[in-house]
Amino acid sequence: MADSEDSRTVPAITLRKRNSNGFATEKIPHQIDRRNLLPIAARLLSTRTAEANSQPRAPGPTPVRELWPKWYALYQQHMRACKFRKKLEMEMLEDHACAPIALQIEGSDRPVTVHSYAEIQRLCCQLDAGQIAGVRASLRQRRRAWKKADERLGYSAAVALEQDLAQQAGITGRVMGIAKPFSLMEVAAKLHCLIVTEDPALKLEETPWPELRTMLKDLILIERRR
Structure with missing residues (x-):
């Protein structure tokens, strides 16, 4: 130039x-x-x-x-x-109840972030039945929190x-x-x-x-x- x-x-x-x-x-x-x-x-x-x-x-x-x-x-x-x-997205993520789930898997140095049931399914071979049930329950709870925050802030x-x-x-x-x-x-x-x-x-x-x-x-x- x-x-x-x-x-x-x-x-x-x-x-x-x-x-x-x-x-x-x-x-x-x-x-x-x-x-x-x-x-x-x-x-x-x-x-x-x-x-x-x-x-x-x-x-x-x-x-x-x-x-x-x-x-x-x-x-x-x-x-x-x-x-x-982007501003609303930051507000949504600042609400920890809406944040993705971080899992510490045995043998992995870093936690794995879970956003969906499909991702949980892919990790089934690395988790026991109790962990899978707990992660699914946490994901349901966080999705409800996300929906409430979305309705309040108008993110969607x-x-x-x-x-x-x-x-x-x-x-x-x-x-x-x-x-x-x-x-x-x-x-x-x-x-x-x-x-x-x-x-x-x-x-x-x-x-x-x-x-x-x-x-x-x-x-x-x-x-x-x-």
Whole structure:
């Protein structure tokens, strides 16, 4: 990646005067690196697509300029849902009554974690009848505790919402991926979606990911010169 990608300088992004359509234009920093590439691209694309979508369009397939805001809104909702689900998951696991069962099996240095009756069945040859009965009773008790905690916290609903948003964002992203772009801004939108989906932390170093990040940065700089 170019030196600018590895720079430690992150200049502030400030709102500038409004253009003739009433949309706030942004001052894009000269220094764009890994930490600010995607946020800068998202803010610029939000402004540009809002400007473009304020104008009437000809009938036909939904253009990239309309698909990107829908996809990005779904992506952000999915990220929030994922964070919320993880928070609830931690709360569920903090309740020791809901935690998996840890068994110390003779001849094993580490305890074996049991989550289901199928796992208990696989361990039958290593446990005696009393141990098996006790583990099954403990598992029933913990499943009841898990159900009560789930009803109280809404964990299953949070999981379902996260999965639904992931599916919607995935479908919208795939539709945008095959949509025909009609401007450099729409090319940047497709590229932004691809990178966010496949390399959100910008850590992939094998080709073509460094080159794709450079391309997105180049497109941002071209938009800045408009």
